[in-house]
Amino acid sequence: MPPPDPGWASINRGVLICDECCSVHRSLGRHISIVKHLRHSPWPATLLQVGAGDTGMGGMRTGTPPCPLGPACPLQMVHTLASNGANSIWEHSLLDPAQVQSGRRKANPQDKVHPTKSEFIRAKYQMLAFVHKLPCRDDDGVTAKDLSKQLHSSVRTGNLETCLRLLSLGAQANFFHPEKGTTPLHVAAKAGQILQAELLVVYGADPGAPDVNGRTPIDYARQAAQHELAERLVECQYELTDRLAFYLCGRKPDHKNGHYIIPQMADR
Ligand SMILES: [Zn+2]
Structure with missing residues (x-):
């Protein structure tokens, strides 16, 4: 309620x-x-x-x-x-x-x-005292892997609560799918699932994680012409360093124009 x-x-x-x-x-x-x-x-x-x-x-x-x-x-x-x-x-x-x-x-x-x-x-x-408990398994690693594979396929849909449920049960946001060669964030980016991408990032997914061919979720979003999603992922990727830059220099790098350092500093 x-x-x-x-x-x-x-x-x-x-x-x-x-x-x-x-x-x-x-x-x-x-x-x-x-x-x-x-x-x-x-x-x-x-x-x-x-x-x-x-x-x-x-x-x-x-x-x-x-x-x-x-x-x-x-x-x-x-x-x-x-x-x-x-x-x-x-x-x-x-x-x-x-x-x-x-x-x-x-x-x-x-x-x-x-x-x-x-x-x-x-x-x-x-304590997560009230979340759904899965039946005990001998090997917890297997369970986490199953959940992560489910997460990997669920993020292509718009069903956010299913993904949150999987994450709450132990699915890994940065799980590298051994057969598909990608992480859940690659899948969400390719499918244009912006809110799934937001959720994955909150749970620690890395927008710069390479797939099996070295391509990142940001690359996937750009290739799928999901420009807003790509921009948002860039913002997430540099959130921490941007905050530091802002703290030190009072300015944020301009990632849209490819500046990864403070423009003012770069001009010197
Ligand atoms: Zn309250």
Whole structure:
């Protein structure tokens, strides 16, 4: 159940959250939950600043128009996931009536933040206490490989929640498919699945990872004439170094024109 007025998004969990829950998410750390404010956080420059209550952005599959300022957008990814039930991935076993009878339940809006809500949020996202558990296998490596292969083929479709579910179960975003010679991000780039690419990048996929022939997901997007996706992947690839450059020089390199160093510095 999304909060009535979510001000925040957890972009790696695909859920919208309120101020109270956000403070708990932040306390868990970025490796557990990457939170951004729906209106005040710096989203990529091409983003539409969507109103907090507007969950109609999940329309990639239902035919509603995509973000007018560009579909390559983590915000739209979150809205799509949130409106297609990503929350139930993290609360899977709570939906099972047998579990409900055992007395485990969701925190209610009227519960205290500490300890009730914070303990619930910790169990849900840090302990992954309610996600679907796969039957135990002798070799966990085999399971992860199977899941990663499923992820590799799922990212060519628009079904984001399936991919988030696979990632939550242990599929690897950078899995190199031994037979196909590519990673999931190559597949998403070739298929023009912008939101899948956003999700994969959030889970650590490398836009510069070479395929078996040395070609990157960025190359795949360009070859498929997915220019917006290609640009977005370039932005993701240099996000960290760009931030450092901006911190040091107050300017960002211009990747569109092929400048990978600060233009001002290059002129010297
Ligand atoms: Zn909340």
